[in-house]
Amino acid sequence: MRFAFTDDQLLLQSTVRDFLKKECTPEAVRALWASQTRHDATLWSKLAELGVCGALLPEAQGGMGLDERDLVLLLEETGRAALPEPVVSTAAVGVPLLRDARNHLDEGEGQALRALRLSDAWLPRVAAGDAIVAVGHPANPFVADAGVADLLLLAHGDEVHALERAAATLTHQPANDPARRLFSVAWTPSAATCIASGDAARRLLDAALDRGALACAAQALGVAEQLLDLAVAYAKQREQFGRAIGSFQALQHKLADVKVKLEYARPVVYKAAHSVATQIATRAVDVSHAKLAATEAASFAARIALQVHGAIGYTWEQDLHLWMRRAWSLERDFGDAPFHLDRVSAFVLADGAPIGPGHTFRQPE
Amino acid sequence: MDLSYTPAEQGFRAEARAWLEAHVPKAPLRSFDTAEGAAEHRAWERILQGGGWAMVPWPVEYGGRGANLLQWLIFEEEYYRAGAPRRINQNGIFLLGPTIMEFGTPEQRARFLPKIASSEEVWAQGWSEPNAGSDMAAIQATARIDGDHYVLNGQKTWASRGAFADWLFGLFRTDPASERHKGLTFVLVPLDTQGVTVRPIAQLDGETGFAEVFFDDARVPVANRLGGEHKGWNVAMATAGFERGLMLRSPARFQETARKLVALYRENEASAPGGTREEVVRCWMHAEAYALDTYRTVSRLLGGGKIGFEASLNKIFWSELDVRMHETALRILGHRGDLLPEAPAAQGVGDWLDSYLFSLSGPIYAGTNEIQRNVIAERILGLPRSF
Numbered sequence: 224m225r226f227a228f229t230d231d232q233l234l235l236q237s238t239v240r241d242f243l244k245k246e247c248t249p250e251a252v253r254a255l256w257a258s259q260t261r262h263d264a265t266l267w268s269k270l271a272e273l274g275v276c277g278a279l280l281p282e283a284q285g286g287m288g289l290d291e292r293d294l295v296l297l298l299e300e301t302g303r304a305a306l307p308e309p310v311v312s313t314a315a316v317g318v319p320l321l322r323d324a325r326n327h328l329d330e331g332e333g334q335a336l337r338a339l340r341l342s343d344a345w346l347p348r349v350a351a352g353d354a355i356v357a358v359g360h361p362a363n364p365f366v367a368d369a370g371v372a373d374l375l376l377l378a379h380g381d382e383v384h385a386l387e388r389a390a391a392t393l394t395h396q397p398a399n400d401p402a403r404r405l406f407s408v409a410w411t412p413s414a415a416t417c418i419a420s421g422d423a424a425r426r427l428l429d430a431a432l433d434r435g436a437l438a439c440a441a442q443a444l445g446v447a448e449q450l451l452d453l454a455v456a457y458a459k460q461r462e463q464f465g466r467a468i469g470s471f472q473a474l475q476h477k478l479a480d481v482k483v484k485l486e487y488a489r490p491v492v493y494k495a496a497h498s499v500a501t502q503i504a505t506r507a508v509d510v511s512h513a514k515l516a517a518t519e520a521a522s523f524a525a526r527i528a529l530q531v532h533g534a535i536g537y538t539w540e541q542d543l544h545l546w547m548r549r550a551w552s553l554e555r556d557f558g559d560a561p562f563h564l565d566r567v568s569a570f571v572l573a574d575g576a577p578i579g580p581g582h583t584f585r586q587p588e
Numbered sequence: 589m590d591l592s593y594t595p596a597e598q599g600f601r602a603e604a605r606a607w608l609e610a611h612v613p614k615a616p617l618r619s620f621d622t623a624e625g626a627a628e629h630r631a632w633e634r635i636l637q638g639g640g641w642a643m644v645p646w647p648v649e650y651g652g653r654g655a656n657l658l659q660w661l662i663f664e665e666e667y668y669r670a671g672a673p674r675r676i677n678q679n680g681i682f683l684l685g686p687t688i689m690e691f692g693t694p695e696q697r698a699r700f701l702p703k704i705a706s707s708e709e710v711w712a713q714g715w716s717e718p719n720a721g722s723d724m725a726a727i728q729a730t731a732r733i734d735g736d737h738y739v740l741n742g743q744k745t746w747a748s749r750g751a752f753a754d755w756l757f758g759l760f761r762t763d764p765a766s767e768r769h770k771g772l773t774f775v776l777v778p779l780d781t782q783g784v785t786v787r788p789i790a791q792l793d794g795e796t797g798f799a800e801v802f803f804d805d806a807r808v809p810v811a812n813r814l815g816g817e818h819k820g821w822n823v824a825m826a827t828a829g830f831e832r833g834l835m836l837r838s839p840a841r842f843q844e845t846a847r848k849l850v851a852l853y854r855e856n857e858a859s860a861p862g863g864t865r866e867e868v869v870r871c872w873m874h875a876e877a878y879a880l881d882t883y884r885t886v887s888r889l890l891g892g893g894k895i896g897f898e899a900s901l902n903k904i905f906w907s908e909l910d911v912r913m914h915e916t917a918l919r920i921l922g923h924r925g926d927l928l929p930e931a932p933a934a935q936g937v938g939d940w941l942d943s944y945l946f947s948l949s950g951p952i953y954a955g956t957n958e959i960q961r962n963v964i965a966e967r968i969l970g971l972p973r974s975f
């Protein structure tokens with residue numbers, strides 16, 4: 224039992240943090256809002272060079288051979304930077320979906336072969352930053368990042384299909400966060416596009432949901448921390464009544480509450496990452512808990528950070544809303560609060576639920 | 589990161605579980621804030637010490653088991669799982685003990701620690717005074733040196749377990765010209781010293797859970813000083829860190845309350861008011877979050893880290909969770925939640941009301957939650973002082 228990251232993990236995290244601090248400034252994010260694709264291909268290849276895109280792939284496929292315990296730290300940084308690039312769609316969800324699809328060889332031979340060929344063809348390109356994957360999951364009514372994706376992985380009932388973007392008709396759905404790229408996708412499923420069906424597909428989609436929700440939770444930690452940092456910095460510098468507003472207890476205690484919420488969401492997210500990485504039986508519950516805790520911390524941080532800023536925080540010009548909007552959208556993606564609360568409730572309130580002291584950790588199966 | 593228990597850790601859990609199953613009293617003890625209950629709890633501590641389980645993480649030479657903090661967490665989980673009695677000497681075992689280990693002389697460690705571990709000597713904490721509550725640096729009680737003794741004068745109050753304790757540790761002003769936190773000294777005082785008067789105070793539940801202590805030219809040897817002369821503030825802050833940070837409220841306690849809350853909800857599902865279902869589940873999540881955070885802290889400490897100001901985050905989190913769990917339980921019970929145990933219709937209400945009252949003190953003792961928020965704002969977030 225050791226609940227701590229290694230120095231290597233923390234080093235990779237701080238490398239990504241420093242990189243994004245330089246490359247993904249608020250000015251850069253705003254510049255993307257105005258662009259056609261809202262995607263910066265140069266930045267994306269640099270992220271690939273850092274290993275972010277192929278983090279979850281084995282080295283043989285051009286990846287880093289890491290698992291979710293490493294990835295959450297990187298995702299946290301992408302949240303802190305409000306990075307608009309499709310890391311959740313591609314690195315956290317698309318890549319492992321494609322990777323795992325090839326393992327379902329129990330399915331119809333055609334599907335398995337297709338999955339195998341597809342992953343062999345695409346995964347090294349994705350890891351290298353040369354291709355982007357978007358995932359259409361039933362938990363999300365729109366497909367994030369479809370417009371910049373090369374490959375779409377789409378659920379259709381109990382099936383997973385793969386098609387190139389050109390084979391689908393996309394309708395852009397502008398959203399509250401200008402950095403978001405949401406699309407409705409019209410397409411025609413066929414035997415030739417199907418890469419998994421039945422149980423195999425359900426397993427892939429369940430795993431994709433858990434990975435997506437975990438990724439949102441990790442990003443939300445970074446978003447919450449950034450919002451807190453911005454609010455604290457502003458509170459130290461802004462003066463009213465002849466003193467820094469950060470000396471007013473009414474604000475201090477609100478900010479302290481944000482810190483409490485954030486720091487008690489953090490270990491929940493890290494545990495969920497461990498559960499997903501090591502396939503713990505209760506990983507869905509752990510992920511739901513993480514998604515609730517982290518996104519609620521981020522939304523609360525957004526609310527308090529805005530209040531601390533006063534009117535300046537209510538302007539388009541102030542950068543605060545880069546993270547506020549991110550906090551709001553993270554709450555919705557890959558299952559909203561009622562959805563995740565239901566999953567936790569079903570576990571906790573079940574007959575003979577393994578709860579109480581000594582039940583926090585389960586051995587891997 | 590490896591969140592599975594090693595075979596050795598699992599073995600330790602099994603050993604603790606087996607011993608507790610064989611020894612934990614079948615019927616609950618009476619409250620340790622009554623004379624009879626205090627005696628029962630002391631007897632239980634003797635049994636615990638006899639089995640070598642009284643102070644799991646302490647060195648064997650001081651009456652401990654020589655285990656590490658992770659094993660202590662596992663033990664605590666088993667302790668609460670077994671429904672074992674509350675620890676009457678928590679001031680000694682969780683607060684003073686670690687402080688003596690850090691600041692005590694070899695003689696003091698040998699003299700005090702084994703008797704703390706066995707609860708042969710039960711301790712009270714003497715910091716608060718009528719005019720020094722949150723503002724602890726306003727302490728007025730004095731200790732004047734006279735040869736190789738201190739002469740103590742003044743008053744302490746709200747000393748938990750004071751009514752039935754043997755010793756008190758407290759802060760006294762040794763430098764009469766000093767102000768605030770300078771010039772204070774940490775002194776260990778036998779409560780049967782001549783000139784010491786203990787006056788029990790009934791708490792919200794009517795029991796004498798704390799006491800005022802008066803000092804009237806009470807003489808204690810200078811050898812009872814812990815840490816340096818006039819250096820008591822730092823010693824006390826270390827104790828406060830242990831109190832808020834880790835030892836006083838291990839997560840198992842709240843996980844057990846959460847488990848009972850879930851059971852209570854399930855028993856009363858048909859009549860439970862709207863909203864309580866979600867509250868119950870959220871309380872469970874919070875108790876788990878607290879446990880997870882503690883495992884992280886313990887891993888950090890085992891890697892050589894120290895407890896710092898983040899102890900203030902813990903204190904807020906567990907105390908507010910505890911209140912929330914009890915409020916939810918009472919809402920589920922409805923009118924029955926208002927009944928005392930002796931009421932004929934009180935069947936199945938458990939001890940929620942009593943422990944609700946106790947939970948309400950959590951946001952007050954060990955530094956109020958407002959003070960903790962001040963600490964977070966100033967020490968962790970780096971905001972300017974509010975006054």
Ligand SMILES: Cc1cc2nc3c(=O)[nH]c(=O)nc-3n(C[C@H](O)[C@H](O)[C@H](O)COP(=O)(O)OP(=O)(O)OC[C@H]3O[C@@H](n4cnc5c(N)ncnc54)[C@H](O)[C@@H]3O)c2cc1C
Nearest residue numbers: 713714715716721722746747748949952953954955956958
């Ligand atoms: C059950 C129980 C057990 C206790 N056991 C012990 C014990 O064993 N030994 C011991 O020494 N003491 C003990 N105490 C006392 C406890 O430490 C004090 O009650 C606590 O420090 C608060 O002091 P006070 O009660 O004087 O309240 P006050 O300090 O008068 O505070 C009253 C209110 O004002 C608020 N307040 C005060 N200062 C500030 C500020 N700067 N900013 C914002 N708000 C502020 C407080 O948060 C509180 O809400 C115990 C208390 C309880 C309830």
